[in-house]
Amino acid sequence: MLGGGFQAGLVAQVPQVQVPQVQAPTVDYGAIAPVLIVLGAACLSVLVEAFVSRSARWSAQVALTLLTLGAAGAALGVHLYSFSAGVRNVVTLAGTIVVDGPALFLWGTLLALGLAAVLLIADRTVEPGGAFSPDAAIRPGTAADRAQTGGAVGTMTATVMQTEVFPLFLFSLGGMMVFLAANDLLTMFVALEVLSLPLYLMCGLARRRRLLAQEAAVKYFLLGAFSSAFFLYGVALLYGYAGSVTLSRIAEASAGSNRPDTLLFGGLALLVIGLLFKGSIGPFHTWTPDVYQGAATPVTAFMAACTKVAAFGAILRVLTVAFEGTRWEWRGLLWGVAIVSMVIGAVLGLTQTDVKRMIAYSSVAHAGFLLVGAIALTAQGLSGTMFYLLAYGFTTLAAFGVVTLVRDADGEATHLSQWAGLAKRSPLTAAVFAFLLFALAGIPLTSGFTAKFAVFSAALADGMAPLVMIALVASAVAAFFYLRVVVLMYFSEPAIDGPTVSVPGAFTTAAITLGVVITLLLGVVPTFALNWAALGTFGS
């Protein structure tokens, strides 16, 4: 309510004009506390970057980030407790954010994956001085490089790393959390930008192979800008159709009206293209291999795991809340997209010679599997897809963690031929990576199998048997290229000047261990996570 005196003054000057009363939106701080904590800490992190002395910055940033993730997790836990005790979906901030079962699950997933990713990002032992550089002109290993990473000139060890990546990380994570909980398309768009812009920057920060990294960053930025434009155009068309950008209003409008369908489906198509791009679903995946390869591996890990969660969270929400009524019109098309994505991922994955590109194509294939579950639009499909995101995220994060360890003089040795005979040099690393590859291939007793089962059973129950069969065949094809790496590591002779396996520092070890343990646990005792994923459906 506006102040009475102010209102009286207005009335005195301009009589008979109805002044719209601006109501401050009610905010349920408890429900959105995790987002507030992350975004608040992101701002704080910028200040740390500006004011804390260089030598203390790394410790401050790492402590702040870990604390933030912990606090956000705790806030989430508190709200989840009341949620499961009966408090239901919270729509807050003037109906722009909805905190419902899926949002809570995916927030938890994002925070957990973010924790593992930040552990990888923070590691300074595998690559002395961290994997990031602010200045493209300085080559790694030179005196200038050591100077900027804090090591004294002439010594080989660098103790300080570039820490811009932490605030970027937090902003991006906060954007992702808002993205998948947005109740209207404009909020979703703003969140999309908040999550994307830091990612573009993070891609270009790599300390080694900078040309690749910068090319990747530019490519990602340009294509990302296009996809954002598509998204926004879609939002505009949908606004034209429904007169609102709120998801539930669009659903209402599309249910039995005589408005022009062109606007609706044109808008939907453009909107979905933007989302499919973020989820790196074929045929909108073309940025994925380049960016995955070019970005510093810890950033790739973060991107591969968390962006996928955010994108699919939004896809699930948009399709379920806004477009469930028109599913018969669009589902055929998304069938096609899912098939294309699975086939592209599985077939092109076969031809890759670079480990990071291979995992990138594998992520395209997995995106296809995820989409199979996402378009089921049943409670089972929803919980299955979300479980898949959790499982896949940790597996792929740990896999990228292992990639950071296999190095030669020029940094990471990502060419597959360099991985030959790894089992002989470093049995533990090879065993861990083989386990993760088997998980990606979907062998039972790993989370990959449980997740596939959950998704495919939902799809089959919803009458998509042909799609499931195609997905199973694609899984078999994809298994071949995972297997090829296992063959290389275990059955081939090591190259003479092959890479060495770095002894990981505590942070990387923790991240990989976390990923492997969760991959195993979700394969053997997935009940807890499955129940949590099934806790609630979308609210609006």
Add this chain to the structure above:
Amino acid sequence: MSGGGLLLAMLLLPLVGSAVVAPMRSTPTAAKVTAMVFALGELVLAALAWSAYQPSGARLQLLLSIPWIPSFGTRFALGIDGIALVMIALVSVLVPIVMGSSWAEKLPEDRTPAGFYALLLTLQSLLIGVFVSTDVFLFYLFFEVMLVPMYFLIGRFGGPRRQYAAVKFFLYSLLGGLVMLGSVIGLFVVSGNRLGHGTFDWASLVRIAGSVPQSTQIWLFLGFFVALAIKAPLVPFHTWLPDAGAEAPIGVGVLLVGVMDKVGIYGFLRYCLPLFPAASRALAPLVLVLAVVGVLYGALLAVGQSDMKRFVSYTSVAHFGFIALGVFAFSTQAQAGAVLYMVNHGISTGMLFIVVGMLIARGGSRLISDYGGVAALAPLLAGTMLVAGLSSLALPGTNSFVSEFMVLIGSFPRQPVYTILATTGMILAALYVLWFYQRLMQGPVRGAAVVGALDGPGTATAPEAAAQRQRARFPDLSIREVAVLTPLVALILLLGLYPQPVLNVINPSVGATLTEVGLSDPVVGQGGR
């Protein structure tokens, strides 16, 4: 029930053994001995299970059921029927023998016996798991995970083309497994529609099996069929077996052909027939055609092989044809014969594989043409090979005769044409086994692997000295090898002369399976045992 605990112990003991053995890289002998102790312990447990099982009792016994993933309707449920019991007995007997036969195996450079034996124990545990699961999801899980240790066993410890063989094996099996996964999921969905909640409990699924429409059953059946036929292997799906069998180390080959392939047939009996009765009846002609083609084609290819290990693999393809014929002939006698055949084939082909391995260990070549007249140098080796070979061709008095005869006589009333065609396979079996034996063992001592480089031209040709040298180069069976082969010879003769104890265990379960398919025995036969 404590019986279920027994099965759980059988599942866990080899796993524990594997974990104990795996780190013993620097002490090969200790690793081998420890692994052997665990395998013998497993044998004791199997004997306990055998004595605890009551043939006339419930359909499934020694039950254990723990909730596992409620949202998938799956439980960690163990239990055995007579068929599963004889299979776990077979596994438990073969693993120590395999370990004994691999004792002096030359592993590829810098691979340790610890890894080999640890993988063997893991494989054993998973094989036991396949046979004792009573939950379809759990079965599928063991069925798939089983590939992993086998893959590493072939790929890490096998012959020169081991990479190729291992990958081919894995991809074939994985493709089949994923197709089957489609059916497993389908089963879950169908049971959800029938019961209101999806389940994987075998007994519940059998109860609703009759009410599932035939068209649905056929799709689900085909999914299972592809995976199981690849595993079995039936003829168009068999091409991985000769490669895998030829490149696998001998001990692994024994387990691959002797036990792992039986999982396919076991899956037909335990899952395809009871869960999809209408589809099984409708599609039986298809399987029978494949079975008979397998009998003849496998036998013909076996005749033409030049590599001993491939030879044994192809004889197995022929034998699996017989077994599939017995299963899908739908009579108690034929199915009991088929189950007994699985056991007998494990023993006799396993033994043939081991003896061939001993020969290869001496001569260093897998080619038949590199050998000749070995009987003159190593009479015991030749004798045991003859026993294994005769058992393989089903000579009366050996174990295989009983089962092959039961399959044929049990199949004839319902499927006379297929049975007659399959019978010609017995003639081919005599041909390939005897010719194989003749080329290797009889006649004058000859062949590059036997005569060897020592006796090249120019050496003194005093016949006594030459014979001595050859004997030294080509020794007869050692005490260890005799100890490995003796139990197998004993089993061949024992089961050939008195198979009744095993049949007593098998028969009630086979009868129950037939009831689940909804068929009764044809009344033509005079009903001999």
